[in-house]
Amino acid sequence: MKTNEVLENIKARRSVRAYTEQQVPEEDLRTILEAATYAPSGMHLETWHFTAIQNVSKLAELNERIKGAFAKSDDVRLQERARNKAYCCYYHAPTLVIVSNEPTQWWAGMDCACAIENMFLAAQSLGIGSCWINQLGTTCDDPGVREFITALGVPVSHKVYGCVALGYGDPKIPMKEKKVKADTVTIVK
Incomplete structure (x- = not known):
């Protein structure tokens, strides 16, 4: 199969769920956010918004408020997370980007998904986990x-469609090998 730097970056990217305390440098964060703004958007409306948080106390408070919402849920698993003192929805990443959009267009979530993927790939190219x-x-x-x-x-007026945890992966936690499932591609000619 053909390959190049972009394709190798895509194949190398994995979800990181354990981070060091090292903060993402501002220049790298701005590069990642710029990559998000270059994602495709329906009718080129670009109604999305990216809110980057690097303040540890604000991130901790956000986690507590999310746990407060979980405590009100009928879902037993969410109630358990709300009671778990160690639970951190963003895995203690030093940076969290909230990706939101006007929910007025049916494709708003898809626009955000494209932007999130651009952030993942930009982060990977800079040696930053996500x-x-x-x-x-x-x-x-x-x-x-x-x-x-x-x-x-x-x-x-925005709905949150996802967030991106960013940081440097804990070197003590090995990355899982990607196993591509068989029979997930069909080509019709």
């Missing part, structure tokens, strides 16, 4: 969570 974080997408309308994320800069 992971998709879903919890804020399901809790963003909880009053305590909404108040906090609005104060952080997420537009009040």
Whole structure:
């Protein structure tokens, strides 16, 4: 098969769920965020917004507010996470990017998914680990969570479609080998 630097970057990228405390440098963060803005968007509306948080206490408070929303859930697994003092939805990554969009277009979430993938690949190319974080997408309308994320800069009219944890992977945790499932591609000529 053909290969090049972009294809090798795609194949090398893995979700990182254990991070060192080393912060992502601002220049690298800006590069990653710029990559997000170059993602395709429906009708080129670009109604998305990217809120990057590198403040440890703000990240900890966000996690607590998400756990507060989980505590109100009927889902037993979420209630367990709410009670777990060690639970951290963003795996203690030093940077978290909240990806939100106007929910008025049916493709808003797809636009955000494209932007998130661009961030993953840009981060990988810079030697920075990443992971998709879903919890804020399901809790963003909880009053305590909404108040906090609005104060952080997420537009009040936006729904959160995902978050990106960014940081340097803990070298003590080995990366899993990617196993591509068989029979996932069909070519019709």
